Amino acid sequence: MNMPLTLVVDDEPDILELLEITLGRMNIQTCCAENLGAARQLLAKQRFDLCLTDMRLPDGDGLELIDYIQERGLSLPVAVITAHGSIDVAIKAMKKGAFDFLTKPVDLAALRQLVNNALQTSQFQATGKDRRTRDILLGESAVMREIRSKIQKVARNQAPIYISGESGSGKELVAKLIHQQSPRSDKPFVAINCGAIPHELMESEFFGHKKGSFSGAIADKQGFFQAADGGTLFLDEVADLPLSLQVKLLRAIQEKKIRPVGEQLEVPVDVRLLSATHKELAKMVQEGSFRQDLYYRINVIELHLPPLRARASDIPQIATHLLARLAKANGLPVPELTESALKALMRYAFPGNVRELENILERALALHEGRCIEVEDLSLPAAEGQPAAEPDGxxxxxxxxxxxxxxxxxxxxxxxxxxxxxxxxxxxxxxxxxxxxxxxxxxxxxxx
Ligand SMILES: Nc1ncnc2c1ncn2[C@@H]1O[C@H](COP(=O)(O)OP(=O)(O)OP(=O)(O)O)[C@@H](O)[C@H]1O
Ligand SMILES: [Mg+2]
Known part of the structure; x- marks a missing residue:
């Protein structure tokens, strides 16, 4: 590959120089623009691999540059540099499609990390690296297609994603897919159930600890953040995080650094953060049990999974697929779902969504006789006022x-x-x- 070319947009000569020198040492060529106008001209003439832009420019702001790049369909990653403490602007930029952000004063280690990630993404797109993934998200309804295309889009940048949806609707599956389709796919995907960790161990579990930092700390220990370094950290049931840890997590996201328990110095970490819960986080924020600032930061982009009953047209495909998978896993021939069984499934409300469908099919697979699964084999709970087996059903x-x-x-x-x-x-x-x-x-x- 040729020497990558970066467009740096900033009106402060000191920063321009710092970026140019740092990137130069990484064998990356830079081209500088001091304002939006100049940046647009360069973008029209040249192909760049990356753009780093200050937020405040003499003739506008970095967000306008993001808009310009998006409107033109240019596929280069854009990272914004924001003043310390103005994370809100960084979030706005990521919502618009920015790749990532840096805060001033620019930390050189963080800068190098960001640049490497971004260039990996460009190359990843350019070479069209094999993106076949192990897991598949089934469903041909319009919403599911939309979700698949959104996954593909968000997999490319670093913005924290908040995955919402009822229990069993596929949140963890979506998190895995985002990781598998991202340039981080060869690094770890670490999924944590925040509700399952004892509160007194939480800090050490997340950030690690130094030997001797508390009784029981008999050796240095890595936390989830270190384990996920370079990869993706999936905070499942994020609503269950105690307030004390919420503060520390906020810091880790903002500074991209963590401090292991008993350690003096902070260490930089590079993780993509995904989170999910089936609870209504927005409501918890209103009630004061979840920090608003943390909510705002983990929820830069929201992916909502609708309940299965709201996409009943997906049920036949998902059911058939799951049934085949279950049968194979159990070394059984794949039974057929009768038409009335399929119709009954399509009418059922599935409070437990796809996971419940899986359970129902597993039970039916065990109970059915012959080659077909009939309505009765499903033993669907009768809906209220709608007995399952009417004579004229x-x-x-x-x-x-x-x-x-x-x-x-x-x-x-x-x-x-x-x-x-x-x-x-x-x-x-x-x-x-x-x-x-x-x-x-x-x-x-x-x-x-
Ligand atoms: N669209 C889908 N296509 C195929 N399988 C799916 C789909 N959605 C969910 N599943 C399967 O359903 C099961 C439940 O999904 P998952 O664990 O991702 O749900 P969840 O939203 O995380 O649930 P919970 O809130 O209970 O943690 C998994 O086995 C998953 O593979
Ligand atoms: Mg889950």
Whole structure:
């Protein structure tokens, strides 16, 4: 590869010089711009591998530069340099798509780390490194497609991601996928259940400790942060972190440094932070049981997993896939789900989401006889006011399937129309139908 080229945008000569020298020692060429105008001109002329920009510039701010780069579809990572204490701006920048941030005064070790990460990302994209992953997120509903494309996008930068969703909806799976699709994939993915660690051990578990720092500390110990260095740290059930640790975590995120228990000096760490909880964190912030500043920092980008019942069209695919997997794991032939069994699954509310579906199928696999899994084998809990096995159950299900399909169709039509700003001709084209047939359907569904 050629010598990488970095665009540095800053109006302070001292910083420009510092960055130029540091990058030069890393065999990276720099090109400097003192303001937005000059930066835009350079970007129009040259291809860069990385852009480092100050937030405050004489003719605007770094956010405008991020916008400019995004609008042009340039794929270079942008990192912003912010004044000490103005993390809020850094968060704004990451929400806009910035790769990462540095605070002034610029810490050289952090700078080198950031630059290496960013260049790895560029190369990673350029070489189109093999991104096949072990895990797959199933579901062809519009939301699931959207989530998959979001995962791919956020995997490239360093912004903390907060994954929300009901229990069993796939939060941990999404966290793993973000890691597997990121340039950090060959480094560790460390998942921690924050609710399962005794409070008195927490600090040492997270940040490590020095031998002799407390009774029982018989040797130096690495914490989760050190274990995840270079990789990804997934804080599961983050709502369960005690307030005392929330303060320390906030510091670690902001400074990108940690201090092991009993240690004098802070050590730099390079981790991508992902977090998740099934609790309503925003509500906990209001109630004062979760720090607002920490919430704001771990939630730079939110990925929300809708409950399974809200994407019932995914159920057949997921169920079939899980059933095949379970059967293979148990050395059994793969049974077929009868149509009425599938319909019953599509009607069921799944308070425990995909995990519950997995459990139901596992039980059915063990209980069923013959080659098929029938409704009865599922032993679905009866929904309120809706006994599971009515004599005319099949008919009731058929009606509900129709309503269900109409809803799916409605949603799809509305989405495509919206994509095409209400242009029916374009929408019909995208849907592969004639304009007449589109108008007919809209009328039938009461969407005219
Ligand atoms: N879209 C999906 N495609 C395939 N498997 C899925 C999907 N969503 C979830 N799963 C599977 O369902 C199970 C539960 O998912 P996961 O552990 O990620 O849920 P969670 O949201 O972290 O749950 P909890 O809140 O209980 O921790 C896992 O076995 C996971 O692989
Ligand atoms: Mg989980």
């Amino acid at each position: 099949v008919r009731a299900q058929a009606i509900s399937l129709e309503t269900y399909l109409a809803n799916v169709e409605k949603k799809a039509l509305v989405a495509v129309l919206k994509d095409n700003s209400g242009d029916k001709v374009a929408a019909a084209q995208q849907l592969g139908m004639t304009i007449r047939s589109l108008c007919y359907r809209l009328k039938k569904l009461g969407l005219e």
